[in-house]
Structures are given as C-alpha cells and as structure tokens.
Amino acid sequence: xxxxxxxxLSWIKYKESSKIVTLFTEDLGRISIxxxxxxxxxxxxxxxxxxxxxxxFELKKGKNFYYIESSELESSNFTIRQDIDRLTYGFYILExxxxxxxxxxxxxxxxxxxxKALFDMSSSMKPILQTVAFELKMISILxxxxxxxxxxxxxxxxxxxxxxxxxxGGVYCDSCRKGSGVLxxxxxxxxxxxxxxxxxxxLDELNLSTEAxxxxxxxxxxxxxxxxxxxxxxxxxxxxxxxxx
Numbered sequence: 001x002x003x004x005x006x007x008x009l010s011w012i013k014y015k016e017s018s019k020i021v022t023l024f025t026e027d028l029g030r031i032s033i034x035x036x037x038x039x040x041x042x043x044x045x046x047x048x049x050x051x052x053x054x055x056x057f058e059l060k061k062g063k064n065f066y067y068i069e070s071s072e073l074e075s076s077n078f079t080i081r082q083d084i085d086r087l088t089y090g091f092y093i094l095e096x097x098x099x100x101x102x103x104x105x106x107x108x109x110x111x112x113x114x115x116k117a118l119f120d121m122s123s124s125m126k127p128i129l130q131t132v133a134f135e136l137k138m139i140s141i142l143x144x145x146x147x148x149x150x151x152x153x154x155x156x157x158x159x160x161x162x163x164x165x166x167x168x169g170g171v172y173c174d175s176c177r178k179g180s181g182v183l184x185x186x187x188x189x190x191x192x193x194x195x196x197x198x199x200x201x202x203l204d205e206l207n208l209s210t211e212a213x214x215x216x217x218x219x220x221x222x223x224x225x226x227x228x229x230x231x232x233x234x235x236x237x238x239x240x241x242x243x244x245x
Contacts, residue, residue, distance in 0.1 A: 001069065002059045004028055007114055008051050009098045013039065020065070021049050024097055024114065025057075029106040033057075034065040045071050052077040052090060052118060079122045089127040092235040093117060093134050100142065100228050109141050116200045128213045129203050135220040136196050144227045146170055148193040162189045164219055166226050182219050192216055 006025040014020045019035040035049045048055035048071035058069040080090045097114060101107060117134045121127045139145070147170030150157045159173035163181030171189060172181060184192075194206050195216070221236060 002028060002057075002061065002066070004057055004059070005054060005074070005111075006031075006057050007054045007111070007118070008049060009094045010051060011035070011049060017043075019049055022098055023057075023066075024101070024111060025106070026108055026111045027106055028059075028066075029104050030098065030101050031059075031104065032065050033059065034062070034067055036067070047073045047076060050076065051094065052080050054115060054118075075119065077118045077122050080118065083127075086121055086124065086127045088235065088238050089131045090118065090121055092233065092239060093121075093131060095233050095235045096135070096138065096224070099230055099233065100138070100224070107141065110138060113137055113141075113200075120200050120203075126210060126213070128210065128217060129208065130200065132213050132216050132220065133195050133198070133200060133203055135217065135224060136192065139220070139224050139227065140196065142228070144169060144223075145196075146192075146223065148189065148196055151176055158186060159189075160186060162186070164223075166219075166222050169223070169227070182222070184215075184219070188212060188215060192219075 004025040004027040006023040009022045009024050011019040011021040017037050017039045019038045021033040021035050022030065023033050024030050035045055037043050038045050038049045045068055047053060053073060054075045056072045056074060059066040060069050080086045093114065097110065101110060113134065117130045121130045124130055151159065151173040152168060152170040153172060153176040156173040161174045162171040162184050163177035163179065164171050164184055165181040172178065191206065191208055191212055198206065224230065
C-alpha cells in the first residue's frame, strides 16, 4: 500500500465507467492509475480523478496499474476550468510535466512547484505569468538552467542587445553575439533573470507586460523542446490558436 499526494495530469476513458488516470505524485513520480467506476455520477473518486485536482491517495500496486483504495480531495483547482486562458495555460503546464518527467521518477521539487503554480493560476488574471515561471524553473530543476546573469563569453551583465542561444543555453552580449540566437533586449534579459529568481508569490511585483511574457514563453518553449528532445506539445498549438483570435 502506498500513500501519497497526487495531481491529475490527464485521463482517458476505459470501458463504460472507468478511467485510466495519469497522476503526478509527490513520492512515486508519474504513474498510471486504474480508476474503476470513476465516471459513475455518484462515484466517490470522481472529483479526485479530474484534471488539475490534487488529492491524497492510498494506492495498491497491480500488474499494469495502481488502483485506488481511497482518496481525499484537497483541492480541485476548479476555477482554472472556468476561464479559457487559465484552462489552456493550465493544460500546457500539465502536458509539459507529463512529457518531460520520466515515468516513476519522483521529484518533490517539481511536484511542489506544480502544486503552487496551479494554486496561483486558479485566481490569476494573467496565467501566462505562472506558466513562464514554471517553464523556467522546471527546466532548471531538470538540469538545463539557462545562463541569464551574464554573457557566456565575456561575462558582461549589461548590453543593449542580447542573443539567447537555444543550443548553448545562455546569452551573448552585443560584442560577442554570433547572430544565430534569438534576439532580446536588456529589459527582456533582466525580466527572464528576475522570473528565475522570484518565488511564485513575488511574480506580480515584477510588473511584466503580457507582450513581454509571450515573448519569453516563445523562447523558453523552443529551449525546452530542444533540450528535452520533445515533439510539439498539443497544448502549445491550442495556445497559439488562442493568441490569434
């Protein structure tokens, strides 16, 4: 028997009334759960197996899946599903975790960060802010922290123009840049560094525009896809469509 907190990343229907749930847990990492009868109207595990929800589970290990012995809902993060922006950015964060964290590999840092990001996103008027912070902090935890404090070559900390190198994971100043990176200005360079070093509850103090955050997200998405060797995320396509409307 395993006891752990878990956040639902996704689920698919199984037969008439059950679900196969992808759960990101505090102790077991990303696992698959057979939620028998979860789609029945009066199911006691319905709320605990909804996307974005966080619950405490007692799980029994089977041959191919874990099975729910009991569950206690701690937070449904329901308001994420009530707003289209929160919903699309929320799905992006969940898919990013599902695609980037190997099955069965636990990371309490990523779990706690996901929990915090979803909690703050539930009431956020600018959910891209939590999304960008999550991207930057998660890729750093996974071992690909970008150099955002100085030039990779000469060590300068200020430059009118910077090149962010997707391949090398850092910036080159206007004197050292090769012209092959993603062009950013000093303000965006400082914003990325500040996001990396700020707690989630400090993000609003940075006073960053939506335009700047969208630009940072575009850079980080390319950086993540390259370094983690991922294919296009479906939720990113949803985000791009929403931004064009």
